[in-house]
Amino acid sequence: MLTTLADILRGCEPGRVQSVGLMQVLPLLSTEETGPVTSPKALTVGTSHYGTLLFENPLNEVAIVPRDAGFLTGKSSQDHAMPVVGIIPGGMTRKFENAACIQETTGGMIKGKFEMIILPFLLREAALMTRERQEYSKLWNVIKRFNTAMGLRSSGHVDVFLNAFSSQLDQFVAEFEPVPRQVGAIFLVNGHVVGIERVPTYEYWLEIWQPLVRVCYGSLALYMRKHVENIPDTRVPLGQDFDDLAGLEEALRQATEGEDESAKAIVRELMQEPLEEKVETGVDGDVVSSLVSPHFAGQIVRRAGLVIYASILATQARLRQERSAVKAFAL
Amino acid sequence: MELTVIEKKLAHIPNHREVGGLLCRFIDTVATATARGSFYNTKEELQRAVEEVHAAVFSIDRGLYTVLLAFPSVMDYSRQIGVARLLSNPRDSKLAFLDAVQEKRGIHYLAHELPIQRRLKMFEMLANRRVNNARTRKLILRSILNDPKLTWHALKYRGKLKRALVHAWGVKTASTVKVVLKNVRAKENAYGRASPVERAILTKNILAQGYFNFNQDVADAILFILGSKEVEGASFKAYYDSNHDFDALALLPPEVAEGKRSTYHPDRTPADVLELTKDKLTSGQQMTVQRSAKEKGVKVDFDPRKYDAVKLYIYAHEMGMTPEIKAALHTRAIEGARALPASFGKAVIVLDMSKSMLGHKTQKYRPMAIGLALSDLIRAASDSFYMLSDIYPVVEEEPRGHTALAKMLLDAVRDEGADHVFIITDGYENAPAGRVDEVVAGLRKIGNMTPITQITPVMASEVFGTRALSPAVPVLPVTSPAAFGLALVKNLLETDLVAGVKALMNVVSPKMLGGV
Numbered sequence: 001m002l003t004t005l006a007d008i009l010r011g012c013e014p015g016r017v018q019s020v021g022l023m024q025v026l027p028l029l030s031t032e033e034t035g036p037v038t039s040p041k042a043l044t045v046g047t048s049h050y051g052t053l054l055f056e057n058p059l060n061e062v063a064i065v066p067r068d069a070g071f072l073t074g075k076s077s078q079d080h081a082m083p084v085v086g087i088i089p090g091g092m093t094r095k096f097e098n099a100a101c102i103q104e105t106t107g108g109m110i111k112g113k114f115e116m117i118i119l120p121f122l123l124r125e126a127a128l129m130t131r132e133r134q135e136y137s138k139l140w141n142v143i144k145r146f147n148t149a150m151g152l153r154s155s156g157h158v159d160v161f162l163n164a165f166s167s168q169l170d171q172f173v174a175e176f177e178p179v180p181r182q183v184g185a186i187f188l189v190n191g192h193v194v195g196i197e198r199v200p201t202y203e204y205w206l207e208i209w210q211p212l213v214r215v216c217y218g219s220l221a222l223y224m225r226k227h228v229e230n231i232p233d234t235r236v237p238l239g240q241d242f243d244d245l246a247g248l249e250e251a252l253r254q255a256t257e258g259e260d261e262s263a264k265a266i267v268r269e270l271m272q273e274p275l276e277e278k279v280e281t282g283v284d285g286d287v288v289s290s291l292v293s294p295h296f297a298g299q300i301v302r303r304a305g306l307v308i309y310a311s312i313l314a315t316q317a318r319l320r321q322e323r324s325a326v327k328a329f330a331l
Numbered sequence: 332m333e334l335t336v337i338e339k340k341l342a343h344i345p346n347h348r349e350v351g352g353l354l355c356r357f358i359d360t361v362a363t364a365t366a367r368g369s370f371y372n373t374k375e376e377l378q379r380a381v382e383e384v385h386a387a388v389f390s391i392d393r394g395l396y397t398v399l400l401a402f403p404s405v406m407d408y409s410r411q412i413g414v415a416r417l418l419s420n421p422r423d424s425k426l427a428f429l430d431a432v433q434e435k436r437g438i439h440y441l442a443h444e445l446p447i448q449r450r451l452k453m454f455e456m457l458a459n460r461r462v463n464n465a466r467t468r469k470l471i472l473r474s475i476l477n478d479p480k481l482t483w484h485a486l487k488y489r490g491k492l493k494r495a496l497v498h499a500w501g502v503k504t505a506s507t508v509k510v511v512l513k514n515v516r517a518k519e520n521a522y523g524r525a526s527p528v529e530r531a532i533l534t535k536n537i538l539a540q541g542y543f544n545f546n547q548d549v550a551d552a553i554l555f556i557l558g559s560k561e562v563e564g565a566s567f568k569a570y571y572d573s574n575h576d577f578d579a580l581a582l583l584p585p586e587v588a589e590g591k592r593s594t595y596h597p598d599r600t601p602a603d604v605l606e607l608t609k610d611k612l613t614s615g616q617q618m619t620v621q622r623s624a625k626e627k628g629v630k631v632d633f634d635p636r637k638y639d640a641v642k643l644y645i646y647a648h649e650m651g652m653t654p655e656i657k658a659a660l661h662t663r664a665i666e667g668a669r670a671l672p673a674s675f676g677k678a679v680i681v682l683d684m685s686k687s688m689l690g691h692k693t694q695k696y697r698p699m700a701i702g703l704a705l706s707d708l709i710r711a712a713s714d715s716f717y718m719l720s721d722i723y724p725v726v727e728e729e730p731r732g733h734t735a736l737a738k739m740l741l742d743a744v745r746d747e748g749a750d751h752v753f754i755i756t757d758g759y760e761n762a763p764a765g766r767v768d769e770v771v772a773g774l775r776k777i778g779n780m781t782p783i784t785q786i787t788p789v790m791a792s793e794v795f796g797t798r799a800l801s802p803a804v805p806v807l808p809v810t811s812p813a814a815f816g817l818a819l820v821k822n823l824l825e826t827d828l829v830a831g832v833k834a835l836m837n838v839v840s841p842k843m844l845g846g847v
Binding site: 016017018019020021024174176177178179235237238240242243244245247248249251255256259 | 685686735737744759766770773
């Protein structure tokens with residue numbers, strides 16, 4: 001079945017673009033009622049053996065574990081990540097056998113509540129591609145290449161990257177801010193759309209905001225910063241054609257509207273992009289589907305036909321195509 | 332101190348402009364840094380950065396370093412590590428801005444400006460760094476033994492006091508003192524009946540360090556601190572009796588009583604303890620327990636006149652604004668404005684109400700509270716006043732959303748005709764980043780020179796100084812409305828070291844050196 005980004009974002013309206021450096025964030029706002037959802041924070045997370053993740057949902061509402069959620073134990077047990085969206089019925093425990101270890105040489109099972117990240121952007125396509133494989137070590141080589149690309153030692157540990165770039169990532173997440181009614185965002189790097197994220201509620205967004213922006217998109221911005229120096233074309237500087245306060249005000253208005261419009265125009269171009277939607281699983285009326293196109297890949301959750309969760313990223317192929325002047329990240 | 336004297340004292344410092352810049356950076360740091368993490372930086376990063384800038388200023392002149400730390404509104408954290416640094420490093424023969432006697436007074440002043448719990452933390456810092464010279468021992472012993480609230484503090488901070496005393500006396504001497512005090516107590520607590528050896532030990536280790544007459548309360552407190560159960564004071568007896576007598580908790584500090592309840596009286600509730608000890612709550616505790624007291628149905632008196640404006644705004648955000656709090660805030664602003672060295676004509680405040688102004692989880696709402704308290708202060712120090720913000724800044728509102736300050740800055744200049752614009756922000760602009768800088772450049776290009784100052788509340792900033800919206804706008808990091816006065820000193824230091832130090836001494840000298 002074919003769908004479009006316009007369909008996926010139905011019920012949302014764009015907010016005002018936030019721009020810092022190469023990154024721009026177009027907030028998606030909504031007050032649509034999506035029905036109750038348990039957010040990841042409420043879940044107890046555990047492993048029964050390497051490559052599994054168990055989620056215990058103590059509340060009555062269905063829980064949605066975001067795609068590529070990683071859980072950092074911060075101690076001598078192994079960090080794990082989900083390569084897919086997870087649906088956990090209310091009051092139930094659900095086990096995923098296709099999880100991935102993201103700490104190559106650390107052993108130990110986990111159970112409890114842990115810091116959640118969303119995997120670095122450049123690992124997420126590989127994670128999605130391996131979602132059906134039950135092999136705990138499936139991401140180690142990709143993580144190694146990612147660490148090397150970031151100038152670190154070749155290591156199958158995501159925490160090596162997180163520790164090395166901790167302060168830069170903190171700085172990055174501080175640059176952007178969630179806005180009222182926000183339930184998602186379209187992320188642009190260097191003037192190109194790299195990710196579309198949507199969640200059921202504002203409260204859920206506040207919870208996922210930091211993991212998503214800090215690690216997933218922050219890591220991409222850090223990578224891009226190594227290769228791109230100029231600010232993107234979607235950034236509009238203040239014009240200089242004024243000689244009084246009224247002229248300055250007009251120049252500011254034009255720059256503000258111009259910047260907002262130029263980012264939105266890029267997004268608008270993509271709204272009718274066809275995406276192949278394939279239903280993968282369904283729990284209690286919430287249906288998880290994968291989405292594929294030459295340019296984007298990801299997963300969505302539909303409830304009564306309406307999209308309540310989406311995480312769709314630009315493919316490596318698209319990134320390479322749009323950054324022809326930039327050395328491609330090879331996985 | 333006359334200007335000429337200051338000039339002489341600063342003669343050994345070669346590059347005044349460079350040093351002035353460093354001192355400004357130091358002021359930025361000591362006015363903002365705490366031992367906690369911020370919204371943006373970890374605790375370790377902050378500690379490392381603070382230590383570096385301290386070391387740099389200390390290496391220029393330890394006297395100047397002492398004076399800077401004594402300036403009002405310097406954070407306790409910087410004073411703690413400053414005193415530790417001064418005591419860790421012996422004075423050498425080089426010229427210093429303060430002589431040995433002045434420095435001694437300075438160290439004493441800095442240490443005693445710290446609240447007791449932070450002073451004890453500093454003693455712990457000295458013990459961990461193995462700083463045990465004569466100056467350190469004297470400071471610790473005199474501070475503890477002369478404490479007029481020693482009994483109360485012994486009950487509250489027994490472990491920390493013991494570590495400090497043992498560090499100052501040494502394990503062997505501490506043990507000897509304990510034995511001698513027990514013996515003296517056995518002789519009906521009569522110092523006169525002590526043997527010559529006992530008297531010599533008490534004189535050397537207690538009387539010579541303090542300026543009090545030997546009395547039972549102090550002897551009891553020392554014995555209690557050192558772990559003796561053979562103590563007579565009612566509070567100390569209550570400490571032990573409360574293990575089996577719930578009512579004895581009434582004589583203990585509330586937090587100690589609550590600890591005892593949870594261990595020895597698990598069948599009783601925290602509300603029972605609160606009811607028993609509510610008269611002993613400090614004014615700070617009275618504020619912090621309001622919510623739990625309300626939930627537990629216990630009425631605890633709260634007098635807003637006793638609190639500073641920042642605490643009141645945090646409290647009002649949590650519990651709701653009342654006419655009494657408003658009146659107290661008004662009074663605080665008027666008092667603060669009187670102490671300011673300047674007024675601002677028509678002041679316009681651009682208040683950043685974006686999400687990051689909410690602050691770190693360990694100090695939630697503090698940046699916003701400082702911003703609101705500063706707004707009141709500036710309003711009180713201005714002929715007329717106007718505030719611009721994305722969200723109407725009622726205290727009950729949560730900061731939220733993006734940071735779009737450029738338009739408001741332009742409105743402040745164009746529509747409000749400001750004589751001075753103050754932008755209260757954490758410095759993180761994203762709608763888009765750099766727009767304020769472009770607008771300031773635009774204003775200057777068309778000849779509009781309205782003074783614009785960025786005020787950044789404590790720790791809503793980066794490790795090194797604060798994050799500037801524009802290189803053309805001076806940034807003033809502030810921890811509280813009281814720190815606002817630092818702005819003038821900082822500006823002077825940037826341009827004229829001697830004049831800046833003179834302004835510094837005018838504020839610091841009367842308190843720290845008694846006007847020397």
